[in-house]
Amino acid sequence: xxxxxxxxxxxxxxxxxxxxxxxxxxxxxxxxxxxxxxxxxxxxxxxxxxxxxxxxxxxxxxxxxxxxxxxxxxxxxxxxxxxxxxxxxxxxxxxxxxxxxxxxxxxxxxxxxxxxxxxxxxxxxxxxxxxxxxxxxxxxxxxxxxxxxxxxxxxxxxxxxxxxxxxxxxxxxxxxxxxxxxxxxxxxxxxxxxxxxxxxxxxxxxxxxxxxxxxxxxxxxxxxxxxxxxxxxxxxxxxxxxxxxxxxxxxxxxxxxxxxxxxxxxxxxxxxxxxxxxxxxxxxxxxxxxxxxxxxxxxxxxxxxxxxxxxxxxxxxxxxxxxxxxxxxxxxxxxxxxxxxx
Numbered sequence: 001x002x003x004x005x006x007x008x009x010x011x012x013x014x015x016x017x018x019x020x021x022x023x024x025x026x027x028x029x030x031x032x033x034x035x036x037x038x039x040x041x042x043x044x045x046x047x048x049x050x051x052x053x054x055x056x057x058x059x060x061x062x063x064x065x066x067x068x069x070x071x072x073x074x075x076x077x078x079x080x081x082x083x084x085x086x087x088x089x090x091x092x093x094x095x096x097x098x099x100x101x102x103x104x105x106x107x108x109x110x111x112x113x114x115x116x117x118x119x120x121x122x123x124x125x126x127x128x129x130x131x132x133x134x135x136x137x138x139x140x141x142x143x144x145x146x147x148x149x150x151x152x153x154x155x156x157x158x159x160x161x162x163x164x165x166x167x168x169x170x171x172x173x174x175x176x177x178x179x180x181x182x183x184x185x186x187x188x189x190x191x192x193x194x195x196x197x198x199x200x201x202x203x204x205x206x207x208x209x210x211x212x213x214x215x216x217x218x219x220x221x222x223x224x225x226x227x228x229x230x231x232x233x234x235x236x237x238x239x240x241x242x243x244x245x246x247x248x249x250x251x252x253x254x255x256x257x258x259x260x261x262x263x264x265x266x267x268x269x270x271x272x273x274x275x276x277x278x279x280x281x282x283x284x285x286x287x288x289x290x291x292x293x294x295x296x297x298x299x300x301x302x303x304x305x306x307x308x309x310x311x312x313x314x315x316x317x318x319x320x321x322x323x324x325x326x327x328x329x330x331x332x333x334x335x336x337x338x339x340x341x342x
Contacts, residue, residue: 017320018218021327022064028331029056032281047122055115059334062108066147066181067330068101069154071215073173074241075223078216078234081166086230088165090223095162098173102155105180109148113141143183150180181207199259206252213245214326221319228310235307235315239300246296250289257282257336264341277339281332288329295322 030053047055072094079087117126117134124130135141154176161168185203216238224234261267261279273279295318303313 017221017316017323018068020320021067021214021218021323021330022061024324024327025060025064025330025334026057028328029060029334030331032056032284032332032335047119051115051118051122055112055119056331056334056338058108058111058115059337060331062105062112062147063184063330063334065101065105065108066151066177066184067211067215067218069098069105069151069215070174070177070181070211071217071219072098072101073154073170073177074212074216075219076166076170077174078220078237079224079230080233084166086227090227090230091166094219094223095158095165099155099158099162102151102158102177106148106151106155109144109151113144116140116144146183147180150176154180178208178211181211199256199263202252202255202259205248206256209245209248209252210326210330213242213249214323214330216241217319217326218323221316221323225316225319228307228312231315232308232310235304239304242296243300246292250286253282253286253289257286261341267341272341276341278336278341281336281339285329285332285336288325288332291325292322292329295325 075094076087076091079090081087113135114126114131116138117131118124120134120138121130131141135145154173157168157173157176161173182204184207185200220231220234220238224230257278258269261272261276261282262269267276273283299315299318299322303315303318306313307315
């Protein structure tokens with residue numbers, strides 16, 4: 001059987017879709033971070049504009065790279081292993097990209113440490129000593145360093161997959177990628193109570209569910225949508241995963257947001273939901289997640305039956321709309337980690 005390459009328009013469309021996600025996330029992060037910016041206090045040095053705007057941008061790029069690694073790692077499981085003649089041309093393109101994304105993830109995690117060190121030491125150049133002190137004393141720095149290490153491990157395993165193909169278990173790539181996401185909630189607000197561990201678990205479920213859903217959708221739309229025979233197999237599998245992720249992301253986001261506010265001393269609900277920066281951004285993010293429901297439902301209940309029949313659909317267009325909303329939600333999430341709760 002001859003495998004034809006996807007048309008150039010499909011490749012361009014896929015690149016625009018992935019780029020659109022990053023742009024939406026960066027725009028939302030910068031806008032929301034401006035909303036959460038602290039007013040200057042006379043006599044107290046404030047971080048310069050490079051740090052103020054560079055930190056959310058780098059933090060978003062970290063999320064984008066991590067989402068890419070998770071999505072690209074999921075793709076071989078979605079494609080299956082029973083028809084390599086059809087799936088291998090796709091995976092030949094995917095594996096090197098997964099390695100590149102893993103390197104980008106590690107670099108962005110390390111850059112985030114540098115920017116956060118500079119934010120805590122305004123007016124000072126973040127030397128190696130300052131950075132080492134930050135990592136040693138602040139849990140956020142330790143979490144980011146661990147995440148960078150996992151990203152480097154994902155890059156190493158990805159290089160093995162480039163050389164040996166699917167002899168390198170897809171499950172190993174998925175586990176390492178998801179494991180690297182676990183420290184990311186440490187970069188947000190901490191809850192100092194007996195409910196600390198449940199809230200952290202809820203945050204981790206939220207982060208992993210979001211990455212699997214977003215990364216999987218982008219990977220399917222970019223690499224599989226141009227090939228109808230593969231899409232008819234992959235989309236039903238991904239749709240089941242996406243449904244579970246949607247439920248987990250929505251529920252864990254609600255629990256994390258309201259739980260963090262309820263367990264923060266001096267914060268009174270429900271007033272803090274509309275009076276605090278944190279509460280307003282949580283509402284905005286939950287609204288964006290709610291907006292994803294009809295988009296995801298349209299793909300599942302209207303487009304999926306047509307895809308199974310091999311009929312042409314506007315899947316990429318609907319996926320682009322869903323990905324754009326996801327990008328906005330990711331940008332707002334970055335700002336939430338820096339917002340004032342009280």
